[in-house]
Amino acid sequence: MSRIFDQRILLLVISFLTRLQSTKVLSEWKKCGDRECETAMSRVQATTDYLGPDCRYLNFKTGEEIMVYSKLSRKNENLWTGSKGKDFGYFPKDAVKVEEVFIAEEVEVLTKETDFLCLHGDKYIFE
Numbered sequence: 001m002s003r004i005f006d007q008r009i010l011l012l013v014i015s016f017l018t019r020l021q022s023t024k025v026l027s028e029w030k031k032c033g034d035r036e037c038e039t040a041m042s043r044v045q046a047t048t049d050y051l052g053p054d055c056r057y058l059n060f061k062t063g064e065e066i067m068v069y070s071k072l073s074r075k076n077e078n079l080w081t082g083s084k085g086k087d088f089g090y091f092p093k094d095a096v097k098v099e100e101v102f103i104a105e106e107v108e109v110l111t112k113e114t115d116f117l118c119l120h121g122d123k124y125i126f127e
Contacts, residue, residue: 026079026090027072030111033103037081040067041103044082044096055118058082058089066096073108081115 033039046060058081060066066082071093079090 025111025116027074027076028111029073029075029108030070030115031073031106031108032070033106035107035109037070037109039103040069041106042068042098043100043102044068045099046095047097048095050091050095052089052091056089056116058084058087058091060084060091065099066091071106
């Protein structure tokens with residue numbers, strides 16, 4: 001009985017830590033093509049396969065095209081945000097090469113809490 005109780009506590013702790021990780025603020029600032037971050041900044045092509053650590057990240061395969069909408073800045077400049085079809089999320093800038101730049105002049109804005117939530121389809125997932 002004690003062993004089952006210990007396992008349940010361990011699972012509870014792991015679940016709690018996973019939730020904290022998936023809502024962690026990756027940076028307080030980001031660079032965008034406009035103040036609302038609605039305009040695509042560039043089109044990139046994946047140079048490697050990428051599988052993100054959680055649902056906030058965009059997964060892709062080598063050769064796929066991604067539209068870039070923002071780039072984290074200051075604290076975490078290696079992550080960009082983009083979309084591939086209906087999928088949207090963060091990915092490392094080193095996993096892609098820029099094919100076409102749409103907006104060269106970037107605007108730096110504060111991130112929002114919703115920038116770091118999981119987006120599935122057209123709704124946010126709150127864990």
